[in-house]
Amino acid sequence: MRPDLYRRLEQRSRRYGFGKVLFAHENEAMSCHYGADSITGRQRLIVDMPGEYLRVNCPFCTDTRHRLWINYQWGLYDPKIGTLNLWLAICFNETACMDKPGKPEELYRIVYNDVTNRRQVRAGDTVNKGIKVDKAAICHFRPAGNVLYPLHVLPPHHRALAYLRSRGYDPNQLSLEHGVSYCADASAEFPKAFDRIIVPIVMRGELVGWQGRYIGEPPKGVMKYYNMPGMQKIKYLYNFDVASKYPFVVLTEGVTKVWRIGPEAVAQFGSTLAGFQAHLIDATWPTVVVYLDGNAHEQAEQAYCSLRAMPNRVKILLPPGQEPGDFSQEYNRALILNEARKQGVTLRMDGAEI
């Protein structure tokens, strides 16, 4: 009943010793109601019949008999009470194994927040193609929250999903292809990340930062985008790893514009292209399409100029007030091909050549 959970437990089985994933009460639904907790007085989920459990070896004790029972409703956001119901994972091996403080959250992190457990890159490490990591380029990645959950496990009516859909995005695709998640519990370091849509920023396979989008239009004084403090934006391009597999790159301002254009697009995080980013583009692709917002003609000209060493350059200047996010992906792609052709540059997109 939770293919995502089953798959993740299987994937992490070797590393955490989960063993084979077994079932109890397979395909049975939970029967439950909501009531006040007798101690805290707060609303909580009261289970009458628990329904399906996934059974694995507990990673926190010596269990080898699949005595960690994880209910299929575990780790799903429950909007009525605003929690993930992490208490629905129980270890029957040791008394109170999962009752110890922090254990339920640790299990969630093991299962879902794999990216936050990744080892950080250190100076001198060799990444792809033998490029040594420069000390100055290292960003000390810190996760946005203690509980980040992928968009595709949220209940369908969750407001983060409703917001993205209203803007014309497919939340499942953003979750599965771009690792976009929702921050249900911010870390103590970054309380402002709470209740935001979190977009991970990856460079050369390493997580280097994140950007948190406010859901909806923020009130006055609240940032629309909250970047991981300390992230050196000027050293990165959003979607670099994916776009670098294509023969040309489309340079845009922000992450949502990348989603609107396609896999060949990168974002420079703002209207200005930094020198380091220009160098990165020049060193990676032979062809660039500068496609910034209509209000940034001057910055687009500057970017175009700073990329003058590249064999092929295209610039698209939208009328002021317009930006790539206003259009469908189909429209943007047709516009890019058309403008490139007019400027004497041949692009190959989805196998098509114009």
Ligand SMILES: [Zn+2]
């Ligand atoms: Zn245990």
